[in-house]
Amino acid sequence: MKWFSPADVARVAVFAALIAVLGLVPGVSLFGGLVPVTAQTLGVMLAGLILGSRRGALAVLVLLALVAVGLPLLAGGRGGLGVFTQPSAGFLIGWLPGAFVTGWIAERGGRSPSMVRLLVACLVGGMGVIYLCGIPVYAIFGDLTLGGAALFTLTFVPGDLAKAVLASWIARGVQRAYPGAIPTVHKRPRSGEEG
Amino acid sequence: MxxxxxxxxxxxxxxxxxxxxxxxAVLAVCCTGLILLPSVWAMAGAAVVVVLLYAVARVGAAAAWAQVRPVLWFVAALFVIQLVLAGPSAAVLVTSRIVLAVALAGLVTLTTRTSAMMATLERALRPARRVGLDPFRLSLLLSLTIRSIPVIAALATRVREAQRARGVEWSMRAFAVPLVVGALRHADALGEALSARGLDD
Structure with a gap:
């Protein structure tokens, strides 16, 4: 397992923790608190952009596993198995392929991924893929048509668009300041390690 | 916290x-069962069973309420939609199914120690060895994450204070860039420490 070196274990663990901490940042509430917009999906997008596909998805998986065993690490102090039996569970599960796809697109940008690529990665992975997982589950749980469920999730779109722009902007800033934050740069085997 | x-x-x-x-396993069976319940009366029976289970577990009303509360706004909105689209009995059936599933899952969380859940999770991860993932590394990953949360939370507080001192407390970017760079620095130092302690073989 070359991609799962001690450095990767550390990065994945710290990023899972970072997504949890971003849930504590007080979010903006749209429509009188009906739709909580938190920084947590921002963390999911950043995990993809900075760790890449497999590590980003693994960080999300670790977070979800800890939530499932009962730690209240989701925004608003939610946690426990209950979050996986709710109508919104599909969105939560969608974080996994979402982070993966975000990372997959970002990785293909080579050693200096452009701002446009990072933004597209967030829009496709962090929004498209997550909605694709979330809306059908919403429809099944709520006994709604797909269109009805999609209409219901329309309330998330403005916040998520803002987060996609913010995430790619933040990732660009981080990658300028710390070149090791670019997935393809980090992947290169360091001297002393055999390939 | x-x-x-x-x-x-x-x-x-x-x-x-x-x-x-x-x-x-019982939770999985019950949640599937809830989907199959045909009538409002059967659902009422299930609700009585769930309330009895909570009473037997003696977890207290406040803890029970805290488990169910997060879904209530959604359930209320859904109830109205179903009432208009499909009538009262469908509305009751769909919404009570959600509340009961969440309540049952919450009951498992309330009556199981996190350490016991972690042990079960680690046992369940054992077959991951076959696809090349070392179960020891996976369980190390879980404990490292738990340990990292207070570290990153402290880092976030420090960055926020620095931001306030610079007078840019409203810029999300001025908060997130130093936070993520700091987290990566911490992670990479942690990775070196793990290698130095022989995790690399």
Missing amino acids: NALTGAYVPGDSFLHRMPTGAKL
């Missing part, structure tokens, strides 16, 4: 003493 203790309520009911794996 009680983030690291979980929602466990101590007790010695049969639910507390039941093995974790068995509890999870």
Whole structure:
């Protein structure tokens, strides 16, 4: 397992923790608190952009596993198995392929991924893929048509668009300041390690 | 912040003493069963069973309410939509199904120690060895994450204070860039430390 070196274990663990901490940042509430917009999906997008596909998805998986065993690490102090039996569970599960796809697109940008690529990665992975997982589950749980469920999730779109722009902007800033934050740069085997 | 203790309520009911794996299996069966329940009366019966289970577990009303509360706004909105689209009995059926599933899952969380859940999770991860993932590294990953949460939370507080000192407290970017760079620095130092302690073989 070359991609799962001690450095990767550390990065994945710290990023899972970072997504949890971003849930504590007080979010903006749209429509009188009906739709909580938190920084947590921002963390999911950043995990993809900075760790890449497999590590980003693994960080999300670790977070979800800890939530499932009962730690209240989701925004608003939610946690426990209950979050996986709710109508919104599909969105939560969608974080996994979402982070993966975000990372997959970002990785293909080579050693200096452009701002446009990072933004597209967030829009496709962090929004498209997550909605694709979330809306059908919403429809099944709520006994709604797909269109009805999609209409219901329309309330998330403005916040998520803002987060996609913010995430790619933040990732660009981080990658300028710390070149090791670019997935393809980090992947290169360091001297002393055999390939 | 009680983030690291979980929602466990101590007790010695049969639910507390039941093995974790068995509890999870029963939960899966019950949640499937709820989807198959045909009528409002059957659902009312299920609701009585769930309330009785909570009473037997003696977790207290406040803990029970805290489990169900997060879904209530959604359930209320859904109830109205279903009432208009499909009539009262469908509305009751769909919404009570959601509340009961969440309540049951919450009951498992309330009566199971986080450490017992972690042990079950690690046992369940054992077959991951076949696809090349070392179970020891996976369980190390879980504990490292738990340990990293207070570290990153402290880092976030420090960055926020620095931001306030610079007078840019409203810029999300001025907060997030130093936070993520700081987290990466910490992670990479942690990775070096793990290598130095021989995790690399």
